[in-house]
Amino acid sequence: MVIDDSPNTVGYEVTYMMNDQVTSNVAYSLEDVTFSYSRGKRAESQAALKELSCLILSGRVLGILGPNGSGKSTLLKLLARVYQPQKGTIEILGESLSGLSQLDVAKRVALVPQETLQVFPFTIAEMVLMGRSPHHQGWGGWHWEDSQDWAVVQNAMDELDVAHLGDRLVTEVSGGERQRAVIARALVQEPQILLLDEPTAFLDLHHQLDIARIIKRLNRERGLTVILVSHDLNLASQYCDQVLMLNHGRLAAMGSPQTVIKPEVIEAVYGCSVLVDRHPQSGLPRVSLPV
Amino acid sequence: MKPTIDAPSLSPPPASLSLESLKSTDVTFDAATVSRRTLTRSRWWVWVSSACVLAVVVFVGCLGLGTQSIPYSRIIAVFVSSIVGPYTEQGLGDPISVILLQVRMPRVLLAFLVGGSLAMVGVALQALLRNPLADPFVIGISSGAALGAAIALLFGLGISVGSISALPVCAFAGALLSLMIMYRISSAQYGFSVYTLLLAGVVLNAIFSAFIMFLTSIADPNRAFGMYAWLMGTLTGPDWSTLGILVLYLGAGLVLLGMHAQSLNLLTLGEETARSLGVEVERVKKMVFLAAALLTGAVVSFSGIIGFVGLIIPHAVRLVVSADHRLLLPVAGIVGGIFLMMADTVARTALSPSEFPVGVITALVGGPIFLWLLTTRQTQLGMK
Numbered sequence: 001m002v003i004d005d006s007p008n009t010v011g012y013e014v015t016y017m018m019n020d021q022v023t024s025n026v027a028y029s030l031e032d033v034t035f036s037y038s039r040g041k042r043a044e045s046q047a048a049l050k051e052l053s054c055l056i057l058s059g060r061v062l063g064i065l066g067p068n069g070s071g072k073s074t075l076l077k078l079l080a081r082v083y084q085p086q087k088g089t090i091e092i093l094g095e096s097l098s099g100l101s102q103l104d105v106a107k108r109v110a111l112v113p114q115e116t117l118q119v120f121p122f123t124i125a126e127m128v129l130m131g132r133s134p135h136h137q138g139w140g141g142w143h144w145e146d147s148q149d150w151a152v153v154q155n156a157m158d159e160l161d162v163a164h165l166g167d168r169l170v171t172e173v174s175g176g177e178r179q180r181a182v183i184a185r186a187l188v189q190e191p192q193i194l195l196l197d198e199p200t201a202f203l204d205l206h207h208q209l210d211i212a213r214i215i216k217r218l219n220r221e222r223g224l225t226v227i228l229v230s231h232d233l234n235l236a237s238q239y240c241d242q243v244l245m246l247n248h249g250r251l252a253a254m255g256s257p258q259t260v261i262k263p264e265v266i267e268a269v270y271g272c273s274v275l276v277d278r279h280p281q282s283g284l285p286r287v288s289l290p291v
Numbered sequence: 292m293k294p295t296i297d298a299p300s301l302s303p304p305p306a307s308l309s310l311e312s313l314k315s316t317d318v319t320f321d322a323a324t325v326s327r328r329t330l331t332r333s334r335w336w337v338w339v340s341s342a343c344v345l346a347v348v349v350f351v352g353c354l355g356l357g358t359q360s361i362p363y364s365r366i367i368a369v370f371v372s373s374i375v376g377p378y379t380e381q382g383l384g385d386p387i388s389v390i391l392l393q394v395r396m397p398r399v400l401l402a403f404l405v406g407g408s409l410a411m412v413g414v415a416l417q418a419l420l421r422n423p424l425a426d427p428f429v430i431g432i433s434s435g436a437a438l439g440a441a442i443a444l445l446f447g448l449g450i451s452v453g454s455i456s457a458l459p460v461c462a463f464a465g466a467l468l469s470l471m472i473m474y475r476i477s478s479a480q481y482g483f484s485v486y487t488l489l490l491a492g493v494v495l496n497a498i499f500s501a502f503i504m505f506l507t508s509i510a511d512p513n514r515a516f517g518m519y520a521w522l523m524g525t526l527t528g529p530d531w532s533t534l535g536i537l538v539l540y541l542g543a544g545l546v547l548l549g550m551h552a553q554s555l556n557l558l559t560l561g562e563e564t565a566r567s568l569g570v571e572v573e574r575v576k577k578m579v580f581l582a583a584a585l586l587t588g589a590v591v592s593f594s595g596i597i598g599f600v601g602l603i604i605p606h607a608v609r610l611v612v613s614a615d616h617r618l619l620l621p622v623a624g625i626v627g628g629i630f631l632m633m634a635d636t637v638a639r640t641a642l643s644p645s646e647f648p649v650g651v652i653t654a655l656v657g658g659p660i661f662l663w664l665l666t667t668r669q670t671q672l673g674m675k
Contacts, residue, residue, distance in 0.1 A: 080567045106569030113564050119423055120559050120614045125329045130557055134569035142553050142617065144332050167328045189568070 026094070027058040027193050027225045028079060033088035035078055043086065048074040050249040051088070056242075058093070058192070061219050061226040063236035065260075066246035067270050072229040073114070075246065076195050079227065080111040093192065106134035110186035114197040116178055118170040124181045125166035128153055131188030156187040160214065176207035183214065194218065196228040200235060208232075212239050233287045237261050238279065245269055261285040330615045338612055342625040346403065349629045353399045353636045354391060358643045361387055397529050401537070402635040402649070403628035405526065405594045406604075408541050408586045410627025413601020414620055415548050415579050418555040422489060423606060424664060427587045428598035430473065430492030432466050434499035436584075436591035437522060439465025441503050443592075444518065445510050459540060463588030469495055470580045524597035524650025526635050533593070540589035545624070547582035551575055552616040559614075597650045599657020600627055606664070 033052040036043040049071045056062055064072045077083050078090060081097055090097040092108060100108075110131070118127070129145060132152065136143035145153075157163040160180040165173055173181070179199065186194055199215065200208040216239055218224045230236050236243050237257040245253040245260055247269045253260045263276050266287065279286045355361050369388050409427060416425040416432075427433045443461035476491045503522065507515045529537070554575045557565040562572050590597075604627040605619065612622050634653055639646040 077563065082563045082566045102566060102571050103569040106567060109567070111564070111567035113561070113567075116560065116564075118559065119421060120418075121609055122556075122559070122614045123328050126556075126615060127560075129329065130560065130568060133553055133557060136553075142550060 025058055026055055027092070027227075028054075028056040029091040030054050030056075031089050031091075033078065033085045033090060035074060035083065035085045035087075037074075048249050049078070049085070049246075052246075052249070052251055053088075054244065054251060054254055056225075056227065056244075058225045059219075059223050060241040061215065061228070061239060063240035063243040063257075064227065064229045064246065065231075065233060065236055065243055066252070070246040070269075071249040072246055073197050074249075076111070076197050076227065076229050079193075080109050080195050081105045082111070103134050103137060106189060106191075108191055109193045109195060110189040110191040112179075112182050112186050112194070112196040112199060114201060116170070116182050122170050123166065124162060124168050124170060124173065124177075125153070125157070127170050128157055128162070128166075128181055128185045128188055131156075131185035134189055152188050152190065153184075156184040157181075159187065160184040175202050176204070176210065179203065179207070179211060180214070183211070187218070191224070193225040193227065196226065198229055198231065200230070200232065208235070215239065233261055233266070234279075237284045237286065238282060257284055261287060328613075330613055330618050335618050338618055339621050339625070342622050342629075346625050346629050349632055350399060350403065353402075353632045354395050356636050356640050357390075357395060358640070359387075359390065361391060366391065393530075397531060397534055398526055398635070398639075399632055400534060401526050401529050401593065402632045404534075404537060404541055405590050405597065405628075406600050406631025406634075407624040407628035408544070408590045409597060409600040409631075410604040410608075411545065411548055411601075411620055411624040412583045412586045413627075414605040414616065414623050415551075415555060415583055416601070417605055418559050418616060419576060419579055420489070421559060421561065424489065424602065424661065425492075426599060426602035427466075427583065428596060429496075429602065429661075430489060431469050431495035431499060432473075432492075432583065432587045433591055433596045433598070434496050434503070435469025436462040436466035436588045437596050438499045438502050438506075439463070439468070439588070440592045440595075441506050441518065441522075444521075445506050445514065459536065459589050459592040462592035463540075463584055465499075466584040466588040466591070467581075469499065470584050474576070474580060520648055521595040523648035524595040524653070525648045526594050526631075526638075529593065537589055537593055540585055544582040544585035544589070547578055547585070549620060551579055552620050555579070555616040555620075595648070595650065597631070597653050599653050599661065600631060603657045603660045604630055606660075 031053050033049055034047055035049045036047040038046045052075070064075060066072050074083075078085055079092075079097075081100075081102070084098055092100070092105070097105065116127075129149070132145060132149045133143075135149070154163065157166065160183055162177060162181045162184055165177055165181065170178060170181070179202075183194075183196075183199075194215075196215070199211050203211065212235060215226055215228065219226050228236075228240070240257060242255065243253075243257050243260045244251065245265065252269050253265050261276060262285070263274060266276070267273050273290060275288045275290055276285050277288070278284065351363065351366060354366055355363055365387060369391050373388075373392060412432075413426045416427065416430065417423055419425075420430075439461040440458055442465075443458045472495060473491060476487060507518045507522075510518065554565070554570050557568050557570045558572070558575070560568070566572050605623045608619060608623040608626055613619055631649065631653070634656075635649045638649040638652055641647075
């Protein structure tokens with residue numbers, strides 16, 4: 001495990017400064033989290049996440065990196081309480097995640113899944129509007145939207161530049177437009193934490209840049225805590241304040257991009273040697289494959 | 292050890308997203324500023340009341356048609372006298388009034404209730420399984436209910452005990468059994484495989500049908516013949532009290548489904564996303580399955596297996612009206628009722644004075660549509 005030794009990073013604080021008073025700056029606190037998709041005897045050997053402990057700070061952008069099957073998406077789903085860990089505890093904003101109702105979780109955290117498939121003819125506006133449902137508790141969830149809901153929806157759709165697509169069907173729009181609409185739906189939940197699973201996976205360069213900038217802007221302007229899973233080490237290096245690297249369900253490294261995105265760490269985790277130099281504009285690590 | 296951190300070195304906690312900036316402006320937002328196609332309360336009322344008006348028109352239209360056609364002026368006169376005028380045996384004792392009030396009206400009403408329930412169960416199952424091809428008939432719930440009802444019929448449990456007839460209870464049990472098998476299969480592994488479930492439905496259908504075949508082959512021929520007709524789906528004229536029992540079952544099921552309309556919307560995004568949007572997926576699934584079993588059990592015990600209503604009606608209504616379940620559920624219910632009233636009228640008048648099972652018509656209309664959907668919607672269904 002790589003622990004950053006510069007004084008302004010999490011790794012340092014976790015290791016050297018223990019202070020029980022402070023929870024307000026912590027988005028998530030994970031302790032010995034173990035989760036397996038299988039049950040029974042095989043649960044232990046096939047666990048997707050093993051004894052994972054870490055702190056995730058609020059107001060930052062955290063990138064979760066790692067090879068295929070290292071547990072990145074699983075970790076994200078546990079943070080959104082789509083699944084609950086078999087062992088260990090997760091605290092969200094100082095409260096126990098398992099103690100909250102599903103609705104209360106949805107008011108704090110929004111999840112943008114990797115892919116949004118829709119077989120039914122919902123419009124973009126209808127899909128964005130679904131993000132309001134955590135704010136309505138009624139009779140099995142039955143409610144009518146009020147003007148405040150519409151204001152939030154309009155605001156989010158403007159922000160993500162999908163307002164003109166309101167009447168189009170989810171199935172009709174392009175992948176980039178759909179992804180923006182799904183992020184709008186997440187904002188409509190008015191969360192403090194935004195989780196994104198491979199937000200740029202199916203997008204071309206132009207849309208990748210678009211989404212990355214939107215994420216950064218939401219973090220800066222709204223103070224939104226962003227946690228994203230990515231395969232793209234360069235994207236994570238450029239846009240994340242912190243990165244967390246998983247390997248076989250265990251924490252391999254955590255810290256700033258400069259401390260984690262290093263040839264030796266990548267070789268240890270991914271099992272291949274790469275070249276890491278500096279990005280000409282930002283000076284942040286840049287990964288290239290060797291010839 | 293529990294990791295914690297030191298406060299002063301960190302940036303202040305983020306301001307949570309708020310609406311303050313929006314509240315301060317005078318602009319009021321409503322649905323129209325966002326989208327013209329999104330559901331609003333007024334739009335809901337317009338669609339539901341128009342569907343109701345259409346249902347009443349078709350209802351009266353179907354009452355007039357039959358082996359003996361009855362002029363509409365007469366129908367209205369009988370209506371008026373049965374509501375306003377004092378009900379006397381003489382006043383409404385003439386043959387036409389008797390045909391209308393005791394034979395045709397219960398039957399047309401039964402068709403409406405059965406068609407409506409099947410369509411609504413179809414809507415709910417499609418949302419739950421995220422598959423526009425799901426239907427109580429296709430995934431084996433109807434045949435589960437039919438097996439329950441067949442057991443009740445062949446072992447003479449059809450006779451009511453007290454005021455509760457054993458037939459719908461057995462059919463409900465059968466439907467619930469097949470749904471529970473489905474539920475076990477689908478939750479055996481993490482996540483929810485739509486295709487496992489559809490395939491399981493096909494196999495369940497085959498197993499239940501085999502049991503029913505076995506039962507009919509050991510039954511005495513007279514009973515077996517009646518069973519065959521019932522299995523194909525026939526709406527034999529019920530009396531008013533059995534209709535009342537049916538309404539009780541359906542009412543319970545419909546309230547349960549209607550309550551979860553918004554959760555069904557979210558479930559179309561997939562269970563994981565629905566959960567991240569605050570839906571307690573397991574609870575909602577159980578409730579919807581229970582409602583589906585109630586409705587299917589009640590409907591099958593009264594009318595046998597009528598296929599494809601739950602498939603084509605939701606699809607059509609979704610295309611024309613809305614995919615939002617708050618509107619889709621009631622409108623599909625009413626349109627399903629209208630469809631089956633018309634189909635049943637054809638079934639009892641086309642070869643008048645004899646009639647054939649209404650299930651023949653729904654299968655002849657619905658089967659080809661199912662195949663068409665299967666071949667044209669492959670990409671959307673994720674089958675490719």
